[in-house]
Amino acid sequence: MIANLDKTYDHHDVEHRWSSAHWESEGIYGAESSRVLVEGKEPYTVLMPPPNVTGSLTLGHVLNHTLQDIFIRYQRMSGKEALWLPGTDHAGIATQTVVEKKLRAEGVSRRDLGRKGFLEHVWRWREEYGGLILKQLRKLGISCDWRRNLFTMDESASAAVRHAFVSLYRDGLIYRGKRIINWCPVSQTALSDEEVIMKPRKDKLVYVRYPLVKRPGEFITIATVRPETILADVAIAVNPNDPRYRDLIGELAVVPVAGRHVPVIADDYVDIEFGTGALKITPAHDPNDFEVAGRHNLPILCVVGRDGKMTDEFGYAGMDRFDAREKIIADLESLGNLERVEDYEHNVGYSERADVVVEPYLSEQWFVKMKPLAEKALQVVNEGEIRFHPAHWISTYRHWMENIQDWCISRQLWWGHRIPAWYDEEGKIWVAGSYEEACHLAGTDKLIQDEDVLDTWFSSWLWPLTTLGWTGENTDNEDIRAFYPTDTLVTGPDIIFFWVARMIMAGLYFKGDVPFRDVYFTSIIRDLKGRKLSKSLGNSPDPLKVIDAYGTDALRFTIVYIAPLGQDVLFGEEKCEFGRNFATKIWNAARLVFMQREKVFGDIETFGKAYAGFTPDPELLSGAQRWILGRYHEMLVSYHTAFSLFRMNDITRIVYDFFRGDYCDWYLETLKIELTEEIDEQKRRHAVFLAVSILEGFLKVLHPVMPFITEEVWHHIVERKNSESIASSIMPQAEEHWKSSEQEDFTAVQKVISEARSLRAVFGVPHDMNASLVISVQDEPAKRIIAANTHIVTRMTGCTLEIAGKGLQRPPHSASSVVDGSELFMPLEGLISFDKEIARLEKEAGSVSSYVMRMEKKLANKGFVDNAPEEVVENEKRKLAEAKDNLRKLDANLEVLRN
RNA sequence: GGGUGAUUAGCUCAGUUGGUUAGAGCGCUACCUUGACAUGGUAGAGGUCAGAGGUUCGACUCCUCUAUCACCCACCA
Numbered sequence: 001m002i003a004n005l006d007k008t009y010d011h012h013d014v015e016h017r018w019s020s021a022h023w024e025s026e027g028i029y030g031a032e033s034s035r036v037l038v039e040g041k042e043p044y045t046v047l048m049p050p051p052n053v054t055g056s057l058t059l060g061h062v063l064n065h066t067l068q069d070i071f072i073r074y075q076r077m078s079g080k081e082a083l084w085l086p087g088t089d090h091a092g093i094a095t096q097t098v099v100e101k102k103l104r105a106e107g108v109s110r111r112d113l114g115r116k117g118f119l120e121h122v123w124r125w126r127e128e129y130g131g132l133i134l135k136q137l138r139k140l141g142i143s144c145d146w147r148r149n150l151f152t153m154d155e156s157a158s159a160a161v162r163h164a165f166v167s168l169y170r171d172g173l174i175y176r177g178k179r180i181i182n183w184c185p186v187s188q189t190a191l192s193d194e195e196v197i198m199k200p201r202k203d204k205l206v207y208v209r210y211p212l213v214k215r216p217g218e219f220i221t222i223a224t225v226r227p228e229t230i231l232a233d234v235a236i237a238v239n240p241n242d243p244r245y246r247d248l249i250g251e252l253a254v255v256p257v258a259g260r261h262v263p264v265i266a267d268d269y270v271d272i273e274f275g276t277g278a279l280k281i282t283p284a285h286d287p288n289d290f291e292v293a294g295r296h297n298l299p300i301l302c303v304v305g306r307d308g309k310m311t312d313e314f315g316y317a318g319m320d321r322f323d324a325r326e327k328i329i330a331d332l333e334s335l336g337n338l339e340r341v342e343d344y345e346h347n348v349g350y351s352e353r354a355d356v357v358v359e360p361y362l363s364e365q366w367f368v369k370m371k372p373l374a375e376k377a378l379q380v381v382n383e384g385e386i387r388f389h390p391a392h393w394i395s396t397y398r399h400w401m402e403n404i405q406d407w408c409i410s411r412q413l414w415w416g417h418r419i420p421a422w423y424d425e426e427g428k429i430w431v432a433g434s435y436e437e438a439c440h441l442a443g444t445d446k447l448i449q450d451e452d453v454l455d456t457w458f459s460s461w462l463w464p465l466t467t468l469g470w471t472g473e474n475t476d477n478e479d480i481r482a483f484y485p486t487d488t489l490v491t492g493p494d495i496i497f498f499w500v501a502r503m504i505m506a507g508l509y510f511k512g513d514v515p516f517r518d519v520y521f522t523s524i525i526r527d528l529k530g531r532k533l534s535k536s537l538g539n540s541p542d543p544l545k546v547i548d549a550y551g552t553d554a555l556r557f558t559i560v561y562i563a564p565l566g567q568d569v570l571f572g573e574e575k576c577e578f579g580r581n582f583a584t585k586i587w588n589a590a591r592l593v594f595m596q597r598e599k600v601f602g603d604i605e606t607f608g609k610a611y612a613g614f615t616p617d618p619e620l621l622s623g624a625q626r627w628i629l630g631r632y633h634e635m636l637v638s639y640h641t642a643f644s645l646f647r648m649n650d651i652t653r654i655v656y657d658f659f660r661g662d663y664c665d666w667y668l669e670t671l672k673i674e675l676t677e678e679i680d681e682q683k684r685r686h687a688v689f690l691a692v693s694i695l696e697g698f699l700k701v702l703h704p705v706m707p708f709i710t711e712e713v714w715h716h717i718v719e720r721k722n723s724e725s726i727a728s729s730i731m732p733q734a735e736e737h738w739k740s741s742e743q744e745d746f747t748a749v750q751k752v753i754s755e756a757r758s759l760r761a762v763f764g765v766p767h768d769m770n771a772s773l774v775i776s777v778q779d780e781p782a783k784r785i786i787a788a789n790t791h792i793v794t795r796m797t798g799c800t801l802e803i804a805g806k807g808l809q810r811p812p813h814s815a816s817s818v819v820d821g822s823e824l825f826m827p828l829e830g831l832i833s834f835d836k837e838i839a840r841l842e843k844e845a846g847s848v849s850s851y852v853m854r855m856e857k858k859l860a861n862k863g864f865v866d867n868a869p870e871e872v873v874e875n876e877k878r879k880l881a882e883a884k885d886n887l888r889k890l891d892a893n894l895e896v897l898r899n
Numbered sequence: 900g901g902g903u904g905a906u907u908a909g910c911u912c913a914g915u916u917g918g919u920u921a922g923a924g925c926g927c928u929a930c931c932u933u934g935a936c937a938u939g940g941u942a943g944a945g946g947u948c949a950g951a952g953g954u955u956c957g958a959c960u961c962c963u964c965u966a967u968c969a970c971c972c973a974c975c976a
Contacts, residue, residue: 009938198973205976224976271975279976288974347973360974392903396971399902403972493971528911530969561924562912566904568969570911578924581938588936595935645915653913657923668935754942760930761942767931851920863956864918872918872957883920 004594005716009587011551011580011708018711020138023725024146044080045486046072047464047516048144049499050152052091053126054098057136059525059533059571060492062543063563066556066705067522067648068490069142073704074643075487076143077731083483084144085467086137088130090153092456093187093353096415099125115414122415136544141552141707143727148467152459153417156471161417161459162433163472164510169421169431173369174409176421176429180287181408183361185308185321186354189412190365192455193405194497196349196358205344206329207276209337210236210253213261220245220253220264221339223275225346226285227332228324231258231312232301235281237292240266242277256337257314257328267292284362300362308359321359366410366419366452373505374401380514386504389520389646390566393493400497407502409455416453423448433472461502464515475511486516493521520646523563528572546573553706554579560705561652582656583709586702589664590713593691596675600688608718610685614693616738620686623785624670624792627746629738631662632694636734639701655702663694666750673795692717697732748782749789751819756797759815759826762840763833771826773799776808778821778885799826810896816841818889821882838897845890848883855880 006013046068051061068084076082099122100110110118134149150157168174182191206227209219220236233255238245245264252261262281269292270279283293284302293300303312310316310324319327332338349358378401380386381394388394410419422430422438425446432438439445462470464486468479485507491500500519507515526532533540546555550573558579563569601607616629635658642650671691675684696717703710703726714726756773765771773793777783786793786803793801810816814827815837858864859880865873 005935007935009936222976226976269975274975276976286974286976288976291974346975390904395903399972496971524970526969564912567912568905572911575911575925577938584938585936588939590935592935641915647915649913650915653923661923664936665940672935758942764930767933767941847920854920858918858957861956865956867956868918876918879920 004598005587005591005713007591009584009709011553011583012548014708014712015139015141015552018141018708020141020146022722023143041079041081043083043483043487044072044075045083045085045483046488046490047467047486048084048086049489049491049495050087050089050150050460050463051133051137052094053088053130053133053151054091054094055133057133057139057543059541059543059559060522061133061137062140062555063525063559063569064490064492064522065137065140065142066560067520068488069140069144069707070560070648070651070704071488071490071520072143073707073727074731076727077700077703077729079730081482084142085148085150085486086134086144086146087148087150087152087463087467088133089460090126090151090416090456092411092413092416092453093189095122095126096413097187097353099415110414118414139544139547139552140556143707150467152456152463152466156469157459157462157466158417159433159471159473160462160466161454162420164458164462164506165420165454166431166433167472167510168368173372174366174431175369176364176366178362178364179367179408180284180290180360180362181365182349182351182358183306183363184351184354184356185306185359186351186356187413188306190361190363190408190410191351191358192408192457195352197352198347199350200345201348201357202343202345203348204329205275205342206332207339207341208256208280208332209339210256210280211337212248213252213254215251220248220278221276222278222280224280225344226282226325227328228310228316228321229282229285229303230255230280230328231310231314231316232282232284232303233258233260233262233280234283234293234298234301235262235296236264237267237270237279237281238264238277239268239270239272242270242272244277256332256335265292265296265298267295285360287360290362302362304359304361306361308356365408366421366450366454367406367408370404370407370505373509374404376508377401377501377504380504380508386514386516387518389518392566393496393519393521396493397496397501400501407455409458410450410452411455412451413453416456417459419450419452419454421450423450457498457502460499461506462510464503464507465511470511472510480511484511485514488518488520489516490520490522492524494524496521518646520648521566523565523567523569525559525563525571526568528570530568530570533571541571541573546576549573550576550580551583551708553583553709557582557652557706560648561656562649564649565647579706582660583706585660585664586706586709586713589659589668590695590716592668592672593688593695594716596671597688597692599675600684604716604719607688611689611692611718614689616690616693617686620683621690622670622674622683622687623746623749623789624667624674625687625690628662628667628694629690631658632697633734633736633738635662636697636701636732640734652705655698655705659698659702663698667691667694669796670789670792673792677791700726700729700732703727745781745785746789748777748779748820748822749786749793752786752822752824753793753796755817755819755824756793756799756826759817759824760797760799763815763826763828763831763836765826765828765831767798769798771797771799771828772802773797774802774804774808774811774814774825774827776804776806776823782820782822810893816893818844818886818893821885821889823889823893834897838894841890841894841897845887845894848887848890852880852883852887855883 048068072082072084165174182196184191203225205223205225207221207223209221211219222236236253248264249266251264253264255262269288281289281292283290283298283300285304303310304321305311308321310319316324350356351358378398381397420431420433424442424444430438430442430447432441438447468484469477470480503515507513527539531537531539554576558576562575597607635654638654639651642654671687674687699710699714711726752775760771777786790801811825811827813829813832814825815832817824855876859876
């Protein structure tokens with residue numbers, strides 16, 4: 001064990017020494033989360049949102065997992081049984097696409113391989129590349145229980161999926177139906193509404209004339225953005241209250257190009273104001289038209305196939321839908337049916353994965369009835385049984401729940417959980433947990449399983465249950481009893497509907513209880529220009545490169561520091577300099593403390609024995625020490641409060657401000673001075689104990705955010721084994737009694753020092769010149785503590801200090817300042833410019849006098865004095881008196897100078 | 900069309916129930932290589948808190964409207 005830290009801080013070394021691999025071999029983080037709850041310990045559970053197996057580490061993961069790790073480490077150090085459940089998601093479409101692409105490059109299609117052969121390829125691919133994201137996550141130093149790693153396609157998770165499907169089906173909440181769904185022509189599968197992204201698109205609004213069969217020369221004009229679907233028109237609809245068309249209802253019109261006769265029908269759905277007020281009805285290619293057709297018993301014709309190409313004749317078969325659109329406009333024109341074409345911008349749905357326009361497609365799919373599930377899920381959030389942070393996401397959640405649509409869960413893919421439904425020879429459906437069971441139910445073994453697989457989210461919504469070993473068969477085990485409901489879910493607001501909402505439904509439905517208590521919605525990370533990070537823009541920094549350049553701790557600290565609750569965050573990797581500089585500062589401060597320790601105690605063993613069980617002794621504390629102890633405990637109060645309020649960026653701010661602003665800038669500077677004094681050995685030892693113990697406390701509160709450097713420095717405090725970890729040490733708690741009143745007094749010393757330094761700087765006193773400082777202090781306690789710290793003032797200002805009594809005359813040729821009723825004079829023969837000094841004091845007097853005027857006006861206001869709380873009024877009076885006193889002194893000084 | 904959030908120093912952001920002479924980091928200016936640290940220290944410049952009303956003794960903070968930006972939801976062809 002090394003007693004002293006290296007001269008320079010190298011994050012690579014530190015991260016390597018305390019790597020995830022180290023802890024896995026030592027069993028530290030893993031062992032923390034035991035399979036069975038330790039007697040007397042309270043559980044605390046976090047669910048890791050399972051990253052896609054196809055994924056690689058993004059800054060989104062960094063923020064998300066750092067936050068989870070902060071919660072876990074904090075709770076673990078606070079004495080809870082902290083369990084963090086990791087895993088990966090099979091990501092149906094994404095994975096299948098990736099593997100298909102790889103195969104295509106080798107000249108093989110999935111159809112060539114067949115279902116079984118293709119799935120073997122996917123599993124092999126997963127073996128080879130699927131672990132990448134987990135390996136990268138380990139670089140972040142996250143302390144989850146890797147032994148419990150679950151994959152959504154593992155047998156236990158798959159069993160749970162089958163069970164969930166079967167029980168929802170039996171309860172009548174899953175049904176199969178022919179409906180218009182969102183179809184991705186590239187992936188050739190159905191999608192849920194959530195997988196469709198609406199984007200504005202410039203199209204043409206085409207006005208087409210439909211001749212009326214019985215009224216030669218007359219026609220009805222409709223407007224459409226999808227003229228290629230004219231071929232599948234089955235009616236023209238108008239509003240029954242539209243006087244323009246009233247007498248045409250019931251007539252027949254000729255569909256251009258197709259030549260078919262279709263009726264003119266009346267339906268309230270048609271908006272009189274829009275377009276021409278007449279609407280073509282194409283039930284197979286528009287969900288609204290589908291409903292209208294249902295109301296009017298119209299036939300359904302289909303002209304666009306599953307590959308997005310035209311299927312019908314009339315010379316279009318096999319054409320891409322967009323090419324067909326161009327061609328039909330030309331054809332309409334040559335037939336004389338085209339009235340005009342307008343530019344038109346509207347929102348069009350795109351497939352989330354393939355980024356192509358989705359096709360409304362009529363097909364048989366499986367659906368989950370969502371309304372019954374939504375009711376309770378809404379209730380638990382409304383009633384605060386589940387809390388959202390920030391709370392404003394409740395409105396978004398509520399709106400979705402109140403307008404919920406059925407969930408299309410079948411996907412025409414091969415990679416995923418195959419739907420546990422079988423068809424007998426008559427086409428009757430048998431839903432069961434297995435083929436054998438289905439055969440038993442059906443009374444035959446001539447069953448064919450449904451070809452489709454389930455939406456990936458159908459396994460994700462069971463995550464809080466499956467990670468604890470719930471399979472549907474096994475619904476109660478020690479894990480579930482101990483850790484369900486889990487505590488905190490950390491996730492991005494972009495998957496509030498996909499995942500969060502559905503997990504709540506599933507938890508309530510399958511387990512009868514909420515899946516978690518608190519949901520922390522992270523910031524969305526953007527680049528410095530506020531754009532979303534994306535591969536195509538090339539604005540997405542590789543976290544591993546950032547880690548290599550700045551360090552994991554620096555990245556973790558920086559990203560949490562700049563990510564406020566509920567706001568987007570603009571990230572540039574240069575910002576990590578902030579975290580890196582902080583880490584360096586910690587390193588160097590620790591070096592100073594350890595150097596002092598060595599001077600006083602010699603070797604670390606001697607120190608360690610003496611330090612064990614140290615508590616500060618009020619009798620031995622100097623003013624500065626008393627002050628830093630007070631500040632330390634104040635910091636602890638804010639720190640724990642911030643945790644309870646989920647204000648994670650406050651945590652970093654609180655810890656940073658304490659360490660930089662108080663511990664390093666003031667306390668360590670005074671420590672150096674105090675230890676060079678002739679003080680007795682007991683005080684000297686006590687001073688080092690205190691410095692080390694506050695450093696240790698600081699390391700502990702920082703540890704959840706910066707696990708590596710805190711671990712390293714903590715191991716240098718006393719001799720420790722490599723298997724010991726700060727992660728299993730006890731989080732310090734605030735002790736109110738250290739918040740001493742003396743604290744105010746040391747502030748007086750600080751103010752004198754700052755003011756003296758300011759005078760030196762303003763008048764350009766050379767740094768190696770020993771100036772003198774004469775001060776006159778009104779306030780007795782302040783005077784006492786300044787006197788007690790004369791040596792500190794002297795050393796920190798480079799001025800010999802003289803404390804004068806009352807009625808002090810301004811020393812000649814001096815610069816002056818008034819602070820908190822104390823007057824400071826710095827005689828500077830030869831350096832002082834009277835004009836400069838007068839100008840400076842006048843400026844100061846000016847601002848003080850305007851403040852005095854404002855305060856006088858305020859206190860003269862009867863309304864204020866009568867209505868404001870007494871303490872506020874008293875405080876204002878005191879502030880006015882002080883300001884007036886300062887002003888009087890400034891004026892007196894100016895008077896002397898002017899004569 | 901509905902909803903949510905934002906607007907504070909040149910830049911990025913704090914400012915927790917209304918009472919501070921409105922703060923930090925970066926950048927900028929000056930001085931300092933002092934035995935922890937130049938990835939540093941000290942001192943300083945820099946803001947009519949988006950705009951207009953209102954509530955109040957008192958508004959960066961609460962309410963209303965306006966402007967700008969961002970995101971989410973929505974079946975108007």
